[in-house]
Each structure stands twice: as structure tokens, then as C-alpha cells.
Amino acid sequence: MARQATAQRVAVAAEALRDEKFNARRIELAEAALETLGELGFARTSLREIAQNSAFTHGVFHYYFSDKLDLICCCVRHYKAKCVTRYDEVVATAKSRKELTEGFLAKLAMTLREDARMHRLWYDLRSQAMFEAAFRKDVLEIDKSLEAMIWRVASRYAELDGKRLATSPAALYALFDGLFQSALLRHLANDETAIPEFLDEVRRVLPTIC
């Protein structure tokens, strides 16, 4: 009886370990896929292309993912985790409005400059979700998280001057997302003025939200 129970516990533990390894591998593969996806976009990216730009063969992807959509969904979910806490440190450490503003702007500029490819992929996938139902759940969830992220920044901004925000989370996110998207497109089109003008715009907008 006791031996049986022990054996079962060992089996369960072994399976859990396998699962964990399996999942870790999935994330490795998703990360590799994100490279190519960020480069080419969803439409032009094939499993073979992903494989060629990585250390894996195209078969592995089918071993770990039921199909292409499964892979992309995993990529999107993984992307979310990285993205959504980007401004939290600034929010946590800023001691004044000015400090928060400058920290936020600096991070925005850095994101735009260095993670442009990841972000255009995000906009690509969000558009795809309008056609492909399989993406919608994840995309809507990420969108909510991003809205909450912006709301955290804005709340802190208001709090630092003892004020209350005058807009809704949805409107605030729409505003920043719209500005960011437009700046990203212009930046990718080699418009040198895109980032500075975007920063100016944000700087001008911030005082009006509360």
C-alpha cells in the first residue's frame, strides 16, 4: 500500500518534471520564432523560415505545437509577460511628477528605438485578431493588461500631486496607444522627427489628464 503510494508520487513528480521541461522548450522555440516574426510579420513568416533563422529544424516546431496558430499564440502570451511590467520600476521609484515624467518618456523612447520590431508584431497580431478568432482571447487579454499598465503610470502621476485622474482607463490607453502606434510607423519609415515629436506630444498631454 505504502509502496504503491510512493511509486505513484514518484510517477506524478516525474510527469510534472517532463511537463516543465516541455513547457520550457516551448518557450525557447517561441522566443526563436519571435525573432523571425518581428522581422517579417505574421503574413510572411513560415515555419521553415523560423527554423532556418534559429538552431532548430522545422519538424521540432510541429513536435511542440499542434499547428502554426498554437505556436503564434504561445509567442504572443510569452511576449505579454515581458512587456507589461516595463514601466513599473519607474512608477515605483519616482518621487516627483518630473521624475516620473522623465523616466516614463525615457522608457518610451527606448522601447520605440530598441523594441520596434516586437511592437510592430504586436500591432500586426492585434490586426490579425480582427480576422482570426483564435487570436482574439489572448489579444484582448493583453490589451487589457496594457491598459492597466498605462493606468498605473497615470494613477501615480496624479497621486504625486494629490489629484485624481480626469479620464477613463480606456480613453487614456487609446490615446497613448494611438500616439505610440503612429510614432512607431513613422519611426520605421525612417522619419527622424517621429520619436522627438512623440515625446513632445506625451509631455504636452500628461498635465491634461488630471
Added chain:
Amino acid sequence: MARQATAQRVAVAAEALRDEKFNARRIELAEAALETLGELGFARTSLREIAQNSAFTHGVFHYYFSDKLDLICCCVRHYKAKCVTRYDEVVATAKSRKELTEGFLAKLAMTLREDARMHRLWYDLRSQAMFEAAFRKDVLEIDKSLEAMIWRVASRYAELDGKRLATSPAALYALFDGLFQSALLRHLANDETAIPEFLDEVRRVLPTIC
């Protein structure tokens, strides 16, 4: 001499006529292509699919367009012309803020409900432009036109109460575009609350812009 000049004028006129016919045909084809593009999105749409969903054969498209990108660009440009004057009548006829607001909201709701497929295509193509340089010029141009369109509505809104707008065109467009995009996605995901909540949001936002 005179006869030669006449002959030349006739030839020029004939060529212009041919050109006009050629262009008209291109637009017919682009319009047919928009049907399928709105249904499937850029990524999943092939020339053959476009042809099958229309009265044309797939060869015609290659007769009138140098390649697929050429066709899509023509579609986008044609789409722009239709889209950009959507609210101008409301702007021209509204005699009060209330009238303008209600007219604007009604048009927004109608657009969201009836032209959802065309608009998701627009967002798709704008994302594609982040990857494909060939789209950028047209997309940026259309974006500017849409910004101007929103600005006209807002300017009239301010003017009707003798006030001045407190935001920049870019920020205002970013806000409306962001809200619209989010509402569209939710609407396409069969979220019944998407449109009413969007309208509420706009109703709340409008008084804050001046």
C-alpha cells in the same frame, strides 16, 4: 500642317480616353478585390481567391496590375477617397453642439456596424506598412487625411460654442483612432457592449477637448 496637328490631337485624346478606361477598370477590379480583402485580410488573400469571389479571372488582375502590391496599393488609395469625407456632411449641417455630437455618434456607430470589414482591412494594412515599405507612403498619407477629418469635426465642435481646441490634431486623432480600433476588435469578437460603451466614451471625451 493643320491636318497633322489635328491628327495628333485626336491621337492624344484617344490615348487619354484609353487611359481613363484603363483606370476605371482598375478601380472596378480594386473594388472587387476589397470584398475579399475585407473578408480574409491581407495575409490570407490570394489573387485567385479574389478572382473567384468576383466576376473576373485571375489573369485580368495581372493585366491591370504589375503585381500584387500594386493591386493592394490601388485598393488602399481607392478606399481612402470613400472614407475621408464620411463626417463632412454632419459637420456642414449641424447647427449646435448637441446636433453635431449626435450626428457624429450616429455615423460612428453606423461605420462600426456596417463597414467593420473595410476598417479591419485598414488596420491590417497599416500594420503591414510597418513591415512592407511599399505601403508606407499611401498609409501615412491616409493617416494624415483621417487626422484632418477628425480635426474638422472637432474644430466645428469648438466653433459652435465659440471656443478653441485644447489638444493637438495628432493627439486627438490618436485618441479617436485608439478608441475606434478597440471598439472594432471587441465588436468583431461579438461583444455586444463594444459599440454602446464606445459611444459613451466618445460622448464623455468630447466636452473635454475644449
Added chain:
DNA sequence: CCAGAAACTTGACACTTGTCAAGACGAAAT
């Protein structure tokens, strides 16, 4: 009316795609 041009159709091409089956490799278990 008829020759030539324009408009369009058809079918084929070279290539890429997602998918999967058959097998190879290595490690763990018996």
C-alpha cells in the same frame, strides 16, 4: 469588311506552404 491592337482567358511553371509519417538518436528503465 478586315487587319491589328487591346482585353481577356487559360493553363502551366517554379516555388513555398503546413502537415505528417517514418525513422534515427540518446537516455532512462527493466
Added chain:
DNA sequence: ATTTCGTCTTGACAAGTGTCAAGTTTCTGG
């Protein structure tokens, strides 16, 4: 040591892609 299992590779398949050349129809100017 042999079997078993999870992991991964390879090669093949059918379906679909953009492109184009060759042929057919329709129109039109003389």
C-alpha cells in the same frame, strides 16, 4: 544489454502561391 520512451530529423506530400507566356475573343480604326 535490450527495450522503451521521449526527442528530434528528414524527406515527402498535396495544396496553394505569384507569375507569365501563349492563345482566344472583342473591339476599333481605316
